[in-house]
Amino acid sequence: MSSDGVAVAESLIAPAVEAPGARQSRRSTNTVTLDDVARHAQVSPQTVSRSIRTPDLVSEFTLERVRASIAETGYVPNLAASNLASNRSMTVAAIIPAISASVFADALHGLEEILAPAGYQLFIGSTSYRPAHEEELVRAFLGRRPDGIFIVGTEHSANTTHLLRESKVPVIEAWDLTDDPIDSLVGFSNRDAIRAIVEFAHERGYRHPTFAGSLQRGDFRAAARRASFEEAVPELFPGETVRVVDSGTSTVDYETGRRLLDETLKLHPETDVLMFASDVFAAGALLECTRRGIRVPDDLAITGFGDFEIGRHLVPTLTTVAVPNRQIGTVAGELLLARMNHTSAETAEVDLGFSVVARESA
Amino acid sequence: MSSDGVAVAESLIAPAVEAPGARQSRRSTNTVTLDDVARHAQVSPQTVSRSIRTPDLVSEFTLERVRASIAETGYVPNLAASNLASNRSMTVAAIIPAISASVFADALHGLEEILAPAGYQLFIGSTSYRPAHEEELVRAFLGRRPDGIFIVGTEHSANTTHLLRESKVPVIEAWDLTDDPIDSLVGFSNRDAIRAIVEFAHERGYRHPTFAGSLQRGDFRAAARRASFEEAVPELFPGETVRVVDSGTSTVDYETGRRLLDETLKLHPETDVLMFASDVFAAGALLECTRRGIRVPDDLAITGFGDFEIGRHLVPTLTTVAVPNRQIGTVAGELLLARMNHTSAETAEVDLGFSVVARESA
DNA sequence: ACGGCGTATGGCAGCGCTAACATCATGGTA
DNA sequence: TACCATGATGTTAGCGCTGCCATACGCCGT
Numbered sequence: 001m002s003s004d005g006v007a008v009a010e011s012l013i014a015p016a017v018e019a020p021g022a023r024q025s026r027r028s029t030n031t032v033t034l035d036d037v038a039r040h041a042q043v044s045p046q047t048v049s050r051s052i053r054t055p056d057l058v059s060e061f062t063l064e065r066v067r068a069s070i071a072e073t074g075y076v077p078n079l080a081a082s083n084l085a086s087n088r089s090m091t092v093a094a095i096i097p098a099i100s101a102s103v104f105a106d107a108l109h110g111l112e113e114i115l116a117p118a119g120y121q122l123f124i125g126s127t128s129y130r131p132a133h134e135e136e137l138v139r140a141f142l143g144r145r146p147d148g149i150f151i152v153g154t155e156h157s158a159n160t161t162h163l164l165r166e167s168k169v170p171v172i173e174a175w176d177l178t179d180d181p182i183d184s185l186v187g188f189s190n191r192d193a194i195r196a197i198v199e200f201a202h203e204r205g206y207r208h209p210t211f212a213g214s215l216q217r218g219d220f221r222a223a224a225r226r227a228s229f230e231e232a233v234p235e236l237f238p239g240e241t242v243r244v245v246d247s248g249t250s251t252v253d254y255e256t257g258r259r260l261l262d263e264t265l266k267l268h269p270e271t272d273v274l275m276f277a278s279d280v281f282a283a284g285a286l287l288e289c290t291r292r293g294i295r296v297p298d299d300l301a302i303t304g305f306g307d308f309e310i311g312r313h314l315v316p317t318l319t320t321v322a323v324p325n326r327q328i329g330t331v332a333g334e335l336l337l338a339r340m341n342h343t344s345a346e347t348a349e350v351d352l353g354f355s356v357v358a359r360e361s362a
Numbered sequence: 363m364s365s366d367g368v369a370v371a372e373s374l375i376a377p378a379v380e381a382p383g384a385r386q387s388r389r390s391t392n393t394v395t396l397d398d399v400a401r402h403a404q405v406s407p408q409t410v411s412r413s414i415r416t417p418d419l420v421s422e423f424t425l426e427r428v429r430a431s432i433a434e435t436g437y438v439p440n441l442a443a444s445n446l447a448s449n450r451s452m453t454v455a456a457i458i459p460a461i462s463a464s465v466f467a468d469a470l471h472g473l474e475e476i477l478a479p480a481g482y483q484l485f486i487g488s489t490s491y492r493p494a495h496e497e498e499l500v501r502a503f504l505g506r507r508p509d510g511i512f513i514v515g516t517e518h519s520a521n522t523t524h525l526l527r528e529s530k531v532p533v534i535e536a537w538d539l540t541d542d543p544i545d546s547l548v549g550f551s552n553r554d555a556i557r558a559i560v561e562f563a564h565e566r567g568y569r570h571p572t573f574a575g576s577l578q579r580g581d582f583r584a585a586a587r588r589a590s591f592e593e594a595v596p597e598l599f600p601g602e603t604v605r606v607v608d609s610g611t612s613t614v615d616y617e618t619g620r621r622l623l624d625e626t627l628k629l630h631p632e633t634d635v636l637m638f639a640s641d642v643f644a645a646g647a648l649l650e651c652t653r654r655g656i657r658v659p660d661d662l663a664i665t666g667f668g669d670f671e672i673g674r675h676l677v678p679t680l681t682t683v684a685v686p687n688r689q690i691g692t693v694a695g696e697l698l699l700a701r702m703n704h705t706s707a708e709t710a711e712v713d714l715g716f717s718v719v720a721r722e723s724a
Numbered sequence: 725a726c727g728g729c730g731t732a733t734g735g736c737a738g739c740g741c742t743a744a745c746a747t748c749a750t751g752g753t754a
Numbered sequence: 755t756a757c758c759a760t761g762a763t764g765t766t767a768g769c770g771c772t773g774c775c776a777t778a779c780g781c782c783g784t
Contacts, residue, residue: 027769030530035770043733045772046734046772049771050732050772053772062733076501077505078507079771080770081442081769081770082770082772083739083771084739085738085770085771086772087772102462109461112488121506123483124486125483139438140483142438144441145442167438254674290677309615310616310672315653389739396742406764407741408764409762411742412763439740439741442739443740444740445741447740447743448742448743449743
């Protein structure tokens, strides 16, 4: 082939000039790039880029050709390169304690509902309630340069807080309130919510409340709820013992609820209203009551926390506290969008409140 | 200011030479880069890179200094740049129908459990059972150049299949079996599973089975389960009408289960075993039976699908089909790891099976 | 006829990192 | 002593894309 001949001749004359293939290419195999599309459409790479990102600036005629070329070549833009060049990743990082906990799944759903139409993608990581893991996760996620961060909780390690503050990325802390947020805040007061349901129990005439939950290390919201109970009881029930049953680090499931009921009956048989830190526990306990023939609420009243769907279907239906899971996600999404579009530079602290849902079980 | 004066003079003499700051920097504000760390530690950038990625190749002495510099400068690696240069993103994309569905959350948990220790991060997207959305999601995710893809289901649009095939990325389809996978496959036969529980009902002596589920468009696994029921009944119950109650596009929740029970009692009062497409429906129906005083299984037997935790706590406990949710995730994770490390180039088709769990409700 | 303006496109450089290769000091071996 | 294998570090040249600016062209008003 004549072209080969030319190349060889050249390399004899000027050995400094690389022979084709002397240095191995670093390109990934078979990947269509923006340049390929540009060549195919006979326009500059810049025009292809514009056709994708700001089609308004490209003439109808050119746009047609570029689109056809993209389709024909099967081009898929490399967002890592785009991210690097434009310094925007079009991603939002979401850090939650557990994927399988439905409350957080609801919030993520709300978050995605707002962000996806604006072209943002969600990076999800779960900490399993371990602060050390949270820090690791924050570090790893920051490496991907998200345009926004959604994180459950207001209590983080000093390092985590520092990392987030220094990152200059809009951060939304969710699910609780605090006086000193990293940036913005969307949630409700776990403390007030528990207080409200203790007051409810008091008004209904119950006299011997017991609180039951798991005190997983790292679950600061659960801890806040327990503390709030311990604070409210002496005020509302003067002279009454403050009874708390704790399953330790157990997972949040129906089985744990059952065990918590068991322990309560053994340790505090005088209990007339058993207040759970989660509807899941309450449901497990309620079903166990059905099995054992304990009449709810006559023998023992039960309350939950979270207003999960099952509460409306249990027999008897469950008295609980409704919490705006989904709304936490949508509000957070809207706040983030405003910040990321530079529509607003303001941080916000949104208290979405809660409500006591009185049903049959108490 | 004198520096301004100099700049002007220079531009008069040699306008082609850029005055400092004439072209605006594109760097993101205040970001510490690998070069900054290198300068701080007085080593080359490459050595810093090695210190992070392959510390074995760096001397103890240098490593110490680099680590100190990283800490002091607060350096956070830019993974977009790393990704671009190395052609590895260290991410796996997971595409599931719904985040809030616990079965998929379990699988994701399993997947993460395997991938996270190996340094891979999970990108999660939900399709809401819409094939068009699935395609969009696949396209967007491919743009991030994941090293592996986990996708629920074996039925995809032609475009989706084509995109995934052409991407050359290891793909695992999950939750069902097929003769023609895109790449690898981890799941169980929804068809056989339903058949097994119909056989179970037959052996237990039930004579008038009815199937109840929602037939959401896009949920091919639900459709397969229904079809399997329609296939099994004529064989096992010759002469018996094939009764199917369908809630249309309702969401999978307890309320729908209740409505399905309602409809069944109206349309097919002869039913002696009601077989649900999900434990969630079964639980909703079972609770409604309790409320109405319908005795289970004496007046009506009930079966579910999925072996959710609640089934073990309902009164009566729920007969169902156990399905290896978590294991689907872990096995998929292991297969992906092997492919991504180039330990194995082989595709695999893994049938994890299922098992009928006989409890009190049937 | 001319400069000024808006629209469409192209050229250049660089985002922050790493693969590939080059270099340089060791130490052991023939 | 010359030689090469080994380990530690440096140099070069991109990865694929977009920000910024330059350029080309037609249109308008004066």
